[in-house]
Amino acid sequence: MTEELFVIALGCFLASIVNAALATGGIYIMLAATTAVLPVNVAIPMQTVLALPSLIGRIYMCRRDINWQITKMFLPMAVPGSLIGAGVFVALDDGIMAIALGLILLALIWLVPKGISFGNPRRFLLVGGLHGFFGTIFGVGLFLQPAVLRTEMTRMQITGTLAVCLLGLDIVKSASYVSFGFNYLDYLPHISVAFVASFVGTVAGGHIATLIPETRFRILFKWLITLVSIRLVLKGASILAAG
Incomplete structure (x- = not known):
């Protein structure tokens, strides 16, 4: 348990x-x-x-820069997408889920096409439905972040708008998981250490935002996630082989 809490706190x-x-x-x-x-x-x-904690902290820091037009387009379709996705989530085998998540992370890191513009907020209706569905199944959405990064918004606008959209969706996703039997109370120690670590990390990140060499970070970040993705695929394959 101590190792679990330390790893989760560090990750958050x-x-x-x-x-x-x-x-x-x-x-x-x-x-x-x-x-x-x-x-x-x-x-x-x-x-x-x-x-x-991270989402709430980012919303507070960027509260004057949030693009509410995009938020209003995203959430109405994200809600039904999430509810449908929760039903699919509970039906998936753990091994298949690990393999699929690993492959999706690889695709997000290496295969997301460039040059697609999302300047029209109405396009976020479709983005909301797709992101809500896949984000509930795999824990990471495929569509919102790439779409927001392809708008003309500033970094602060992107940070705040993403945080509001994701907070609204996460509330719905949590309710969906609970409705299918997941009990968050079983993991209160994990949640508690994560809350403290996340608030500290958000404050630290806000102070060092302008100091990060973004190009170098993105290269290292890609390879880190690539290794994580390969590990998930191998973990899923071993689960299926053992079963």
Whole structure:
């Protein structure tokens, strides 16, 4: 238990620094930390509550820069997408889920096409539905972050808008997981240490945001997530082979 708490606290601390400094990316670190010490079918529902302190902190820091038009387009379709995704989540085998998550992370890091513009807020209706569905199944969405990064918003606008959209979706996702039998009370120690670590990380990330060499970070970050993804695929394959 002590090792689990330490790994999760460290993961949430680092994830919050990355999120506060670069607007997005911390989810991959949280997934890496939680899947290292928890089963995949526990780690995925835990993402919604572990992310709360970081999201709230980013919303407060960027409260004057939030693009509410995008938020209003995103959330109405994200809600039904999440509810449908929760039904699919509970039906998936743990091994298949690990392999699928690993492959999705690899695709997100290496295969997301460039040059796609999302300047029209109405396009976020579709983004919301797709992100809500896949984000609930795999813990990490495929569409919102790339879409927001392809707008003309500033870094502060992107950070605040992403945080509001994800907070609203995470509330729905948590309710969906609970409705299918997941009990967050079983993991109160994990949630408690994550909250403290995330708040500290968010404050630290806000202070060092302008000091990070973003190009170098993105290269290292890609390879870190690549290794995490390969580990998940191998873990899923071993689970299926053992079964």
